[in-house]
Amino acid sequence: MENKKENVISLLVNNKPDVLARVAGTLGGKGYNIETLCVDVTINPDVSKIILTTIGTKATVQKIEAQLARLIDVIKVENLTDVETVKRELALIRMALTADSKSELIRTINKLNCKILTFNSDHCVLEYRGTKCEVDKVLETLKPLGIDDVARTGIAALERKN
Amino acid sequence: MKMKGTQVLIECLKAEGVDVMFGYPGGSVIDIYDELYKSKFNHILVRHEQAAVHAADGYARATGKVGVALATSGPGATNTVTGIATANMDSIPIVVFTGQVPTHLIGNDAFQECDITGITRPCSKHNYLVRNPDELANTIHEAFHIARSGRPGPVLVDLPKNVIAAEIDYDPAKIKINATKLSLQPKPSSKKYVQLLEMLRAAKRPMLMTGGGILLGKATDELRAFARRAKLPVTSTLMGLGAFPGSDPLFLGMPGMHGTYFANMAISHCDLLICIGARFDDRVTGKIDTFASNAQIIHIDVDPSSINKNIVVDLPIVSDAKSALENINRLLKDNNYTATEAERKDWLDLIESWKKKAPLSYCQDGKIIKPQCVIETLYEVTKGKAIITTEVGQNQMWAAQFYKYDDPNTFISSGGLGTMGYGFPAALGVKLAFPDRIVVDVAGDGSIQMNIQEMATAMQYNIPVKIVLLNNGYLGMVRQWQELFYEKRYSNTDMTFQPDFLKVAEAYGWEAFRATTPDEIRPVLEKGLFSNRPCLMDFQVAREECVYPMVRPGASISEMTLGTREMTN
Numbered sequence: 001m002e003n004k005k006e007n008v009i010s011l012l013v014n015n016k017p018d019v020l021a022r023v024a025g026t027l028g029g030k031g032y033n034i035e036t037l038c039v040d041v042t043i044n045p046d047v048s049k050i051i052l053t054t055i056g057t058k059a060t061v062q063k064i065e066a067q068l069a070r071l072i073d074v075i076k077v078e079n080l081t082d083v084e085t086v087k088r089e090l091a092l093i094r095m096a097l098t099a100d101s102k103s104e105l106i107r108t109i110n111k112l113n114c115k116i117l118t119f120n121s122d123h124c125v126l127e128y129r130g131t132k133c134e135v136d137k138v139l140e141t142l143k144p145l146g147i148d149d150v151a152r153t154g155i156a157a158l159e160r161k162n
Numbered sequence: 163m164k165m166k167g168t169q170v171l172i173e174c175l176k177a178e179g180v181d182v183m184f185g186y187p188g189g190s191v192i193d194i195y196d197e198l199y200k201s202k203f204n205h206i207l208v209r210h211e212q213a214a215v216h217a218a219d220g221y222a223r224a225t226g227k228v229g230v231a232l233a234t235s236g237p238g239a240t241n242t243v244t245g246i247a248t249a250n251m252d253s254i255p256i257v258v259f260t261g262q263v264p265t266h267l268i269g270n271d272a273f274q275e276c277d278i279t280g281i282t283r284p285c286s287k288h289n290y291l292v293r294n295p296d297e298l299a300n301t302i303h304e305a306f307h308i309a310r311s312g313r314p315g316p317v318l319v320d321l322p323k324n325v326i327a328a329e330i331d332y333d334p335a336k337i338k339i340n341a342t343k344l345s346l347q348p349k350p351s352s353k354k355y356v357q358l359l360e361m362l363r364a365a366k367r368p369m370l371m372t373g374g375g376i377l378l379g380k381a382t383d384e385l386r387a388f389a390r391r392a393k394l395p396v397t398s399t400l401m402g403l404g405a406f407p408g409s410d411p412l413f414l415g416m417p418g419m420h421g422t423y424f425a426n427m428a429i430s431h432c433d434l435l436i437c438i439g440a441r442f443d444d445r446v447t448g449k450i451d452t453f454a455s456n457a458q459i460i461h462i463d464v465d466p467s468s469i470n471k472n473i474v475v476d477l478p479i480v481s482d483a484k485s486a487l488e489n490i491n492r493l494l495k496d497n498n499y500t501a502t503e504a505e506r507k508d509w510l511d512l513i514e515s516w517k518k519k520a521p522l523s524y525c526q527d528g529k530i531i532k533p534q535c536v537i538e539t540l541y542e543v544t545k546g547k548a549i550i551t552t553e554v555g556q557n558q559m560w561a562a563q564f565y566k567y568d569d570p571n572t573f574i575s576s577g578g579l580g581t582m583g584y585g586f587p588a589a590l591g592v593k594l595a596f597p598d599r600i601v602v603d604v605a606g607d608g609s610i611q612m613n614i615q616e617m618a619t620a621m622q623y624n625i626p627v628k629i630v631l632l633n634n635g636y637l638g639m640v641r642q643w644q645e646l647f648y649e650k651r652y653s654n655t656d657m658t659f660q661p662d663f664l665k666v667a668e669a670y671g672w673e674a675f676r677a678t679t680p681d682e683i684r685p686v687l688e689k690g691l692f693s694n695r696p697c698l699m700d701f702q703v704a705r706e707e708c709v710y711p712m713v714r715p716g717a718s719i720s721e722m723t724l725g726t727r728e729m730t731n
């Protein structure tokens with residue numbers, strides 16, 4: 001069996017209400033899971049960009065791409081997995097604070113390069129930006145210190161073109 | 163020019179060349195119906211919205227034009243879903259209009275509101291909810307364009323009541339279709355065709371497998387020219403029957419689960435399989451690993467997503483079938499390539515021996531009618547010139563096996579979805595398009611009851627279609643599986659109670675005849691087929707006849723059951 005791996009697919013789509021449902025339905029309806037998803041309008045207000053990641057073999061992901069390309073509202077499909085790209089994800093992390101954990105936490109935060117957005121006696125909200133792998137690692141490190149909740153943006157990716 | 167949304171709709175339909183529409187009225191489309199009345203638009207009132215869509219679909223398959231259906235919001239719209247999914251699986255160009263509650267009520271659970279664009283998203287090629295009256299005309303034209311271009315398919319346009327009631331500034335000169343993507347014709351590099359010719363030259367046992375794409379792409383003549391010049395035996399999927407003449411010696415019949423012994427043997431032994439406009443459906447391939455395992459495969463298809471989907475091929479060519487075949491034929495001509503008798507002799511002789519060993523056959527003895535004999539006699543009596551639609555099940559398979567289709571678009575059947583109840587309403591659409599042809603729905607006793615109400619439509623509009631009912635008192639195809647794979651536990655397939663189909667037909671004003679013995683087959687057909695009235699012919703056939711050959715689900719197509727004999731090679 002061929003290896004499964006994470007694939008980053010970038011789509012240009014018409015900026016219309018039901019387009020995301022079409023894209024999600026195309027994957028979900030055929031049994032493929034969307035791992036991360038990141039959507040916003042482009043500099044052209046009629047066009048949105050969807051960046052999603054999904055795990056699969058090369059053959060399956062090619063099938064997914066062909067299916068997505070069939071959608072009338074999809075303008076362009078690009079697989080950025082093996083392309084020279086910059087990939088970033090942003091995570092907001094709320095930590096529950098206790099008297100014991102505070103100083104240890106501050107030390108860790110400094111080491112990890114996290115930004116502190118809010119800080120009060122019970123909670124603090126941190127921001128971390130990095131590759132998916134780096135975000136995973138930061139969360140792993142913070143976990144024993146009491147993570148209350150996390151919001152991740154999903155991966156944004158852009159070809160370098162050098 | 164200022165006009166009402168409903169008028170814009172009619173103007174757009176006229177501009178698209180629509181000459182008939184099938185539909186059923188209701189509150190949210192009553193304004194459209196008023197406009198149909200005023201403009202005397204040709205509209206056929208069916209008795210169930212599912213039938214409207216199948217009729218539009220039958221019309222589209224027979225003519226190659228876009229079929230059109232109309233239904234009201236809510237239940238009217240949901241009733242169209244089976245028809246849309248049927249057209250979607252077989253890539254048939256239709257446009258379905260549905261009514262919708264006014265835009266300000268959408269999302270409020272308003273009376274007869276239903277999210278039909280949400281429901282049909284996964285089973286249509288595309289759909290629209292028109293929210294802005296100014297977009298009405300563009301959207302309608304875009305819908306037709308999408309339905310017919312590239313790989314065709316059904317498009318639904320949902321029309322809120324206030325949008326079609328609005329005053330619109332309509333200027334046909336300003337119509338702009340925003341679907342440039344669809345107008346792009348894929349142009350494969352000419353190297354691919356050169357490679358195809360090389361592979362063809364090198365092959366000792368080459369053959370063609372063709373499908374619905376030949377009919378959809380109107381590439382019949384080009385296919386015939388290619389096959390004859392290269393002397394290639396041709397097998398055609400269920401959806402492609404008629405593209406290559408059924409009576410041509412090079413024709414092998416259908417491949418797959420109920421395909422012919424010789425088509426399946428040829429696929430299993432060929433060394434080059436050129437597949438055009440077929441999508442390697444599981445009914446065709448059987449066990450994937452052993453399908454055409456001795457062959458290099460070339461696949462020509464207009465839809466990139468069909469290629470390498472089920473079968474990984476050696477030479478993929480993304481192209482419209484007609485332009486691909488034109489390119490190939492030109493290349494053969496430029497290279498002075500014509501296959502010689504001598505170079506094909508061994509291969510064609512081998513195929514001939516398979517044809518002799520196991521032709522399509524059945525045994526008509528005794529006093530009970532064999533269903534295959536009805537179809538064969540139908541072929542003789544109509545001299546092969548009828549247009550046949552089918553229901554689904556054994557009746558469909560026998561209609562595919564025992565009638566020879568010499569012309570494109572003369573075999574019309576729900577292949578991908580396998581929709582019981584398709585054939586009869588489809589026949590109505592076909593007959594409206596071709597009033598001078600004999601149009602016959604080959605039906606089963608189960609399927610016909612799924613849209614039997616359309617007998618009224620046939621009478622109201624004087625559409626003299628014919629129903630040849632292969633009445634076995636069973637959901638025969640399911641019963642066959644129960645016989646073969648479930649030790650004859652006939653769970654809920656015995657339709658013990660049956661209406662008297664003759665009386666049903668007569669109650670609607672139809673002619674109706676019955677045959678109970680083999681010698682009655684021909685006289686009943688001769689009485690029923692040539693009159694100018696709708697007619698049902700009830701053939702009381704052998705109850706437990708099975709369709710053979712049969713490839714068991716999951717088996718290789720070279721392993722066929724031929725009734726009493728097992729055949730493997």
Ligand SMILES: Cc1cc2nc3c(=O)[nH]c(=O)nc-3n(C[C@H](O)[C@H](O)[C@H](O)COP(=O)(O)OP(=O)(O)OC[C@H]3O[C@@H](n4cnc5c(N)ncnc54)[C@H](O)[C@@H]3O)c2cc1C
Nearest residue numbers: 373374375379400401418419420440441464483577578580
């Ligand atoms: C009870 C039952 C039993 C069945 N048994 C069999 C069987 O034994 N054998 C059999 O063959 N079928 C059988 N079928 C039918 C089967 O389910 C499929 O519907 C059928 O095999 C598909 O045909 P196709 O591959 O030609 O594809 P279609 O569904 O006709 O698809 C057409 C293909 O052509 C492409 N295309 C469209 N337009 C163009 C163009 N302009 N140029 C090039 N390509 C184009 C499309 O992209 C698509 O890939 C059975 C169905 C039922 C209900």
Ligand SMILES: Cc1ncc(C[n+]2csc(CCOP(=O)(O)OP(=O)(O)O)c2C)c(N)n1
Nearest residue numbers: 555556557580582606607608609637638639
């Ligand atoms: C709408 C629908 N429901 C169920 C099926 C499953 N099915 C396939 S063939 C068949 C039996 C059809 O019976 P009949 O119309 O009498 O045809 P026969 O096989 O007896 O010729 C059934 C139930 C189907 N294809 N379509």
Ligand SMILES: [Mg+2]
Nearest residue numbers: 606607636638
């Ligand atoms: Mg039956």
